[in-house]
Amino acid sequence: MGKFLIPIEFVFLAIAIACYLWYRQNQQRRKIEISLKQQTQRERFINQITQHIRQSLNLETVLNTTVAEVKTLLHVDRVLIYRIWQDGTGSAITESVNANYPSILGRTFSDEVFPVEYHQAYTKGKVRAINNIDQDDVEVCLADFVKQFGVQSKLVVPILQHDRSSSLGNESEFPYLWGLLIAHQCAFIRPWQPWEVELMKQLANQVAIAIQQSELYEQLQQLNKDLENRVEKRTQQLAATNQSLRVEISERQKTEAALRHTNHTLQSLIVASPRGIFTLNLADQIQIWNPAAERIFGWAEAEIIAHPELLTSDILVEDYQQFKQEILLGIASPSLELKCQKKDGSWIEIVLSAAPLLDSEENIAGLVAVVTDITEQKRQAEQIRLLQSVVVHTNDAVVITEAEPIDDPGPRILYVNEAFTKITGYAAEEMLGKTPRVLQGPKTSRTELDKVRQAVSQWQSITVEVINYRKDGSEFWVEFSLVPVADKTGFYTHWIAVQRDVTERRRTEEVRLALEREKELSRLKTRFFSMASHEFRTPLSTALAAAQLLENSEVAWLDPDKRSRNLHRIQNSVKNMVQLLDDILIINRAEAGKLEFNPSWLDLKSLFQQFIEEIQLSVSDQYYFDFICGDQDTKALVDERLMRSILSNLLSNAIKYSPDGGQIKISLSLDSENIIFEVTDQGIGISSEDQKQIFEPFHRGKNVRNIAGTGLGLMVAKKCVDLHRGSILLESAVDQGTTVTIRLQRYNRLPRA
Structure with missing residues (x-):
């Protein structure tokens, strides 16, 4: 009987899981799955224990x-x-x-x-x-x-x-x-x-x-025996004395009071029982019909006692007759499942347990029956069977894990279906007790995993696509959805993941994206070389014109001021071309993935101070550098060459685009994980429209007028920042100055080979 005692709430769990597997919707319903399963198991055990307890008096x-x-x-x-x-x-x-x-x-x-x-x-x-x-x-x-x-x-x-x-x-x-x-x-x-x-x-x-x-049963048995003994004894002494008779009557009254008390207690238990209880005499006439029986079958006590055939006509089948005979013969028999019709005409399935009913002379006078309605439990059991079939035969992998730990080593796997073993190559017994993280490898996206960890830490559902690894080491793309499951108290107890192999879909997309990237690279190369040739032409023209003037004009050569001015023009043009070549080389290496990144321990405060002093010597007194850094530890693991390139471009831009001079503020701070520094000028600023393209090669703001520049400085700085796994943020407004904020990781490691 116990295996069918499943609560009605399990219907909703079954529907929730089935709907989620097929449509991936209504995720909230699945949160109660584990709770209902545990509740069902506990109720089943309680009913089993109760039945075992009730089997003996x-x-x-x-x-x-x-x-x-x-x-x-x-x-x-x-x-x-x-x-x-x-x-x-x-x-x-x-x-x-x-x-x-x-x-x-x-x-x-x-x-x-x-x-x-x-x-x-x-x-x-x-x-x-x-x-x-x-x-x-x-x-x-x-x-x-x-x-x-x-x-x-x-x-x-x-x-x-x-x-x-x-x-x-x-x-x-x-x-x-x-x-x-x-x-x-x-x-x-x-x-x-x-x-x-x-x-x-x-x-x-x-x-x-x-x-x-x-105790009531023992008391009743003892009272019956005591009563018989007393009656016999008092009967023998009846003729002896009237006083003895009065004592016997007094004793009988006490016994009857005790019997009434016992009978009252038994009746209370029958009325309060959650199970249907009724008694039948040997002629199948109903004598007791408790409220639970009325709720199960629909007939009131007066109806069923007056017309017992309403019930017995439907359950007096061959199995029942044999069951009844075994009970009346005193043969221990298990419960019997029957299908009965209620008063309203609907059919229900019940479990019937019975015991012989003895009269005062210990003769069997009928039987007492206990009835449990299992209609809903059987319906739920069928739905569970269908649900299990869906989970077993679906093409999507289903994984159930514990809720915690979120950090390493991760939650343990409690269940995987057959589709999981087909997709990954791992047998179920190999994965139980392990963590799903065994499927991850070098190409598993840390960005996507960070998203998963963020969602998991907040008990939120999430769907991502990552590369996982089969047992044989081969890669495959998987789309998996992760859903938390809570018990009835709202405490999260498990995670359910549904995974789908999307390797073929992703392969079709790695082809489409590659073609698009090739087209974009071709377009960018054409634009890059066009703009580069234009940028080289300007300093070359300046140097050539100055050299021709010195060559063809004796006055220009013999005049110290003119000679010095033209020579400076040639030198500055050469410097600009060298800087342009360096910037182009850095960008080219970065785009090709060959820009070297060699971090070492540096004291950033000393590096900044030294670099600012060098810059200060090369500019006029109209520029004032304000360096702000606390007394904190400023050692970090960074690439010195790339850091100098970042500082050089940011400070050069601050000076170049502040033609009227002014204060240039540089601040540096570090915490346990990050390096944060800012460069703020009071120059011409950048319009919001230009800021959208400010990190593109050769792009310069519309308000730069005749200020010399290549439009590569910020792009070079960004490439250097990217190698440090950092970020660059620019805030600016026209004629209000510009602030560039750099955030780098404090402890960078060399990339793996």
């Missing part, structure tokens, strides 16, 4: 069954039931413990470890969950007491009963502490989960009901 059997089942369910090292006696003392009366730990059976707790205040707290329903016997708020005497039995974690739930000894035949209003249901974890420290606590409380309630039923 013998108290010892009930208790032994309870501790054994709880130990198996919770995977603990020891489970025991501690009985509280009337004098306040108590002892372990039932125990199930692993062989490598000492037994507590029969041991009595001293007043120090079980004081009166504990007794009072447990009487009020207190549950005590001790995750760590050494760290939690645990009394020293209690910790020392349980340590001798190897206990590291402990969960205690009270078993409460009502006082049935009232002289008026009514139960006491307040419960009393019958005993404790205790679970011990000895092998390791165990944080008790809320569902485990709730599970223990439910089981304690079931034990309490079973104890009450067992």
Whole structure:
């Protein structure tokens, strides 16, 4: 019967997963999958344990069954039931413990470890969950007491009963502490989960009901025997004395009061039972019909008792008749599944359990039946079967992992489907317990993985495409979607990833993009060489004109001022061409991926100061350099040649495009990971329109007028920044000056070969 007890909420989980696998939508529904699965499993175990407990009315059997089942369910090292006696003392009366730990059976707790205040707290329903016997708020005497039995974690739930000894035949209003249901974890420290606590409380309630039923049954049996003995004895003494008769009548009245009390208790249990309960006599006439049976079948008690054929006409089939005969013959029989019609005409599936019903003479007078409606559970079971079929046979790989850890080594894999093994080449048993990161390799995009880590750290869903590696080392492109799954409390417990091999699609796109890049490179080369030839023509023309003037004009040659001015023109033109060639060479090497990057330890503060002093010597006094740097450690692992190129271009631009002079501010700061420096001038600035193309080769602002320049400085600086895995940000406005902010990684390593 237990395998069909799955809650109705699982329908929504099944639909959510199925819809996600096919349509990749409604991701929120899947967050409850694990919670429902755990809840279903717990309810199934509870029902199984309850059934096992209810199979016997013998108290010892009930208790032994309870501790054994709880130990198996919770995977603990020891489970025991501690009985509280009337004098306040108590002892372990039932125990199930692993062989490598000492037994507590029969041991009595001293007043120090079980004081009166504990007794009072447990009487009020207190549950005590001790995750760590050494760290939690645990009394020293209690910790020392349980340590001798190897206990590291402990969960205690009270078993409460009502006082049935009232002289008026009514139960006491307040419960009393019958005993404790205790679970011990000895092998390791165990944080008790809320569902485990709730599970223990439910089981304690079931034990309490079973104890009450067992005691009531024993009491009823004993009362019946006592009654018979007393009647026989009093009958023999009837003639002896009227006084004896009066005593007998008095005793009978007491016995009848006790029987009425017992009958009232049994009736209360039947009415309160969540299962349908009814009794049949040997003629299949219904005598008792509880509210749960009315809810299941739809007929009220008056209807079914007046017309029992409404029920029996549909279930009196061959299997039922054989089941009934076995029950009436006293043959132990398991439950029977039947299909029945309700009052409204709809059909339901039930599980029927029964036991013989005895009369006062111990003769079988009928049977008592317990009914569970399993219609919804069977429907859910079919949906689960279909869902499992979808997951198993889909072409997309499905991977389920634990929720944490997010950092290395990563969450462990709990499940992979067959499609995963076909795509990756790994068998399921090879991946279980491992992390999905075993599929990553040198070409797996760190940028995409950083996106995944960002989403995972915020418990958000994400879809990315990366290169992964099969078991044989071959590469393949995979598109995977990652979704977090939470339990009913909102606590995230698992990740579900659906992966699809998109290698062929990406290959078609690596071809298309390559063609587009070739076209773009061809266009850029044509434009680059056209602009380069134009930029070389200007200084060459200037140098040639100055040289011809000196050659052809004796006056120009003999005049020191004219001779010096023309020679400076030739020198400046040559310098400009050398700088242009250097810039073009750097850009060409960077584009070809051959620009060398050799980081070494440098004191950036000293480098900046030295470079600024060199620049200051080569410019007029109208420029003032303001260098700002704190007393912090300024050592970093950078390429000195590239750093000088960045500074040279930024400071040259600041000077060149500040024709009226003024302050040029340079600031430098470092933190644990980054280098941040800024160059700010008070020059002509750059329009917002020009800023869109400012890092393109030979592009210059429309407001530069006759200021000499190549339009390569910022592009060269950006190439050098890129090699440091950094960023460059420009903020400017016309006639308001320009600020360039550089952010570099402080510790750069040489690229791998």
